[in-house]
Amino acid sequence: MTAPISERLDDPETAREEGRRKMDWAREHMPILASLREEFTESQPFAGEVIGMAMHVEAKTAVLAELLAEGGAEVAITGCNPLSTHDDVSAALDAHETVTSYAERGVDDDAYYAAMEAVIEHEPTITVDDGMDLIAAIHEDYPELIDTIVGGCEETTTGVHRLRAMDDDGALEYPVFAVNDTPMKRLFDNVHGTGESVLASIAMTTNLSYAGKTVVVGGYGDCGRGVAKKAAGQNARVIVTEVDARRALEAHMEGYEVMPMHEAAKEGEVFVTTTGNRDVITAEDFEVMQDGVLLANAGHFDVEIDLVALEEMAAEVTEPRDGIEAYVMPDGRELNVLAEGRLVNLATPVALGHPVEVMDQSFGVQAVCVRELVESGDAYEAGVHEVPDDLDREVAEIKLDAEGVAFDDLSEAQAEYMGSWQHGT
Known part of the structure; x- marks a missing residue:
């Protein structure tokens, strides 16, 4: 035992x-x-x-x-x-x-x-x-x-x-x-907690800024919404990828660029997956990524970034900083994976959740x-x-x-009004 x-x-x-x-x-x-x-x-x-x-x-x-x-x-x-x-x-x-x-x-x-x-x-x-x-x-x-x-x-x-x-x-x-x-x-932990802690962990692990960078957020659920909002607040360009039409439309109407991951892979400098699903970033995406990209996962399991495929594609793997593995491609590009593809806001050496x-x-x-x-x-x-x-x-x-925040209560009349179907024009 x-x-x-x-x-x-x-x-x-x-x-x-x-x-x-x-x-x-x-x-x-x-x-x-x-x-x-x-x-x-x-x-x-x-x-x-x-x-x-x-x-x-x-x-x-x-x-x-x-x-x-x-x-x-x-x-x-x-x-x-x-x-x-x-x-x-x-x-x-x-x-x-x-x-x-x-x-x-x-x-x-x-x-x-x-x-x-x-x-x-x-x-x-x-x-x-x-x-x-x-x-x-x-x-x-x-x-x-x-x-x-x-x-x-x-x-x-x-x-x-x-x-x-x-x-x-x-x-x-x-x-x-x-x-x-x-x-x-959901409205606080997933949006604000994930958004703030993910970006903080990436920044502390890499010592890099978001300002002026293109951040790709995989998934626009509550966690993805938080990451996108906080990244935009730090002056990043934000691209959202989605598989759900309504969430993709929501991201679009919130002012973010929306495109398939394979298209976003060509433009992104920082990638954060937030879907809870597997194979969000795959081999075909790695093939077109820029040199020096950061790949981070904010989902619970380490399946959102296809690390098996990435390791097979890499000529070698180095560790440029604690918590970062650089996968060196045969053409010399380096794709940097944080926290072994695990929950980045908790799994890097400096992460605090x-x-x-x-x-x-x-x-x-x-x-x-x-x-x-x-x-x-x-x-x-x-x-x-x-x-x-x-x-x-x-x-x-x-x-x-x-x-120390006070808020209103419904009056009896308001409560009765809201609970009745008989009040019309």
């Missing part, structure tokens, strides 16, 4: 101190979780529950994990991406009395899935997932646990896509909240969804469920209160 992270580090005490420092900084800027901590510490809603988590184990996630533990749960956590874990944060989290962390950065596939199995061996009653690997592993390898699992939460776009496909096949056997799709996550304030909102939704499962899990059948609107609004109201 995989040992907790603290048993695998050379100097766990130093790591724990540094990890705790990062977590304390994040905690100071997460007022939603602070408000929920007051509630959960007093009411202990998760007493007796075992919460299994597969997430990006960095400072903000650690604050969520400790919140759930402080609410009475036993928490077992591991990473959801081999390159997104901060080992010092993982060690600090593992030092918590009721948290066990197995997450470690840079592990191979075997160790990654062994850590996932170690979490499952705690026999979770609730799962909190980012990418759906934990849910998939339970269904495929530990089906005997399903009857004792109350439900789960899924954090990200790719995971929700997988869950809905699983649900459509009739294979999802416990209820899961699609946290990604609720407004307090989404801004703290943004993740406070998303993790606030996760926390109230876990509370809902404990309190009312029997009301939800197996399958994918939208986050109840009152929970999403609760998180928004906590955030506004923390920011």
Whole structure:
């Protein structure tokens, strides 16, 4: 069985101190979780529950994990991406009395899935997932646990896509909240969080500017919209590629150039894929790209850029900077891949993930969804469920209160008017 992270580090005490420092900084800027901590510490809603988590184990996630533990749960956590874990944060989290962390950065596939199995061996009653690997592993390898699992939460776009496909096949056997799709996550985390953190990670990794460059954004969902908006805000020319006619039209009417990827490949200097699908950038695109382009992926899995084809095409591969692999083509062009094609805002050596304030909102939704499962899990059948609107609004109201922002309420007359079909001309 995989040992907790603290048993695998050379100097766990130093790591724990540094990890705790990062977590304390994040905690100071997460007022939603602070408000929920007051509630959960007093009411202990998760007493007796075992919460299994597969997430990006960095400072903000650690604050969520400790919140759930402080609410009475036993928490077992591991990473959801081999390159997104901060080992010092993982060690600090593992030092918590009721948290066990197995997450470690840079592990191979075997160790990654062994850590996932170690979490499952705690026999979770609730799962909190980012990418759906934990849910998939339970269904495929530990089906005997399903009857004792109350439900789960899924954090990200790719995971929700997988869950809905699983649900459509009739294979999802416990209820899961699609946290990604609720407004307090989608409109802020996906747009602002992804947009800001992706561009920041690329800039810090390369030490290059966006001003005057052509940035190609693959996909115009919420994440692509965020990347495009933030790149345009830094004076880049932005090209969008899409497979959906309505999204392509939306991007066009937002003022971006829209064209097929193979055409954009000839013009782009920075490429960011945001689709959650495979083969967004392929061999025929590599053939026409300019020397020195930057290739980055903001989707959950490393399948959006066809790295197998790129490696086969390259004469050699070098590492000009940490976090960058330069694929040198036979004609001398260099195509630079960031973070091995993995989630660029979390997997480069300097990546910090989404801004703290943004993740406070998303993790606030996760926390109230876990509370809902404990309190009312029997009301939800197996399958994918939208986050109840009152929970999403609760998180928004906590955030506004923390920011000192007041807003209006409907009067009784307004509420009656909006709820009636009988008021006409």
